[in-house]
Amino acid sequence: MIKFLEKLLNIIYIQSCYFCKSTKDESIICKDCYNKIHFLPPSVLRRLNNSDTYACCIYDGIIKKLIRDLKYNNKKKLAPLGANFLYEYIQKLNLNSDYVIIPVPISKGRLKERHYNHMDIIAEKLSKLTKHKTEKNLIIRIKDTKKQYKLHKQERIENIKDAFKINTEINLQKNTPLLIIDDITSTGITFQEIIKELKNAGYNEITAIALSTPDIWN
Numbered sequence: 001m002i003k004f005l006e007k008l009l010n011i012i013y014i015q016s017c018y019f020c021k022s023t024k025d026e027s028i029i030c031k032d033c034y035n036k037i038h039f040l041p042p043s044v045l046r047r048l049n050n051s052d053t054y055a056c057c058i059y060d061g062i063i064k065k066l067i068r069d070l071k072y073n074n075k076k077k078l079a080p081l082g083a084n085f086l087y088e089y090i091q092k093l094n095l096n097s098d099y100v101i102i103p104v105p106i107s108k109g110r111l112k113e114r115h116y117n118h119m120d121i122i123a124e125k126l127s128k129l130t131k132h133k134t135e136k137n138l139i140i141r142i143k144d145t146k147k148q149y150k151l152h153k154q155e156r157i158e159n160i161k162d163a164f165k166i167n168t169e170i171n172l173q174k175n176t177p178l179l180i181i182d183d184i185t186s187t188g189i190t191f192q193e194i195i196k197e198l199k200n201a202g203y204n205e206i207t208a209i210a211l212s213t214p215d216i217w218n
């Protein structure tokens with residue numbers, strides 16, 4: 001009877017890989033799936049408005065599923081995994097030891113639609129791992145932008161132009177180093193706009209990291 005119960009409990013509680021459903025590693029991601037991720041070296045992807053921007057992985061396969069399901073399918077349990085990948089990447093960079101984590105915001109309209117900003121959740125998890133503070137209200141998204149991936153490069157630039165402003169009510173020293181985090185950087189235009197606004201507001205030490213990028217070869 002006890003053996004039977006043990007078996008039953010194992011069936012219920014054994015963690016299976018979210019991506020391939022295998023239970024052999026009893027982890028949310030198995031080794032095989034982890035090995036399929038194309039992690040990128042800790043080198044600058046683009047320098048935008050005199051700030052370094054980076055990307056952690058290529059946006060394909062496992063990472064694509066992670067981001068999409070976390071963002072659109074309410075799979076918040078995937079956030080620690082995203083935070084962990086960013087954490088591993090950040091440790092390879094020579095960042096200022098006092099940085100504050102700034103997740104890229106979504107608009108009020110989109111927040112109403114989705115009920116949460118997935119990057120806020122990743123930022124909270126990353127905050128726990130790094131022991132660095134998160135300030136999710138420093139940047140405000142004032143424009144309800146169209147979904148970037150549906151647009152061509154020029155349209156993306158127009159779409160995101162002046163989409164952000166800095167919240168002057170947030171009490172953060174201007175010399176605080178900022179670490180902006182986002183899920184995907186494609187043309188770099190989102191990072192560029194945010195960095196521009198932050199620099200106009202007087203912040204000068206800014207680094208930006210995306211969990212993924214689809215186009216490192218461009």
Ligand SMILES: [Zn+2]
Nearest residue numbers: 017020030033
């Ligand atoms: Zn797997």
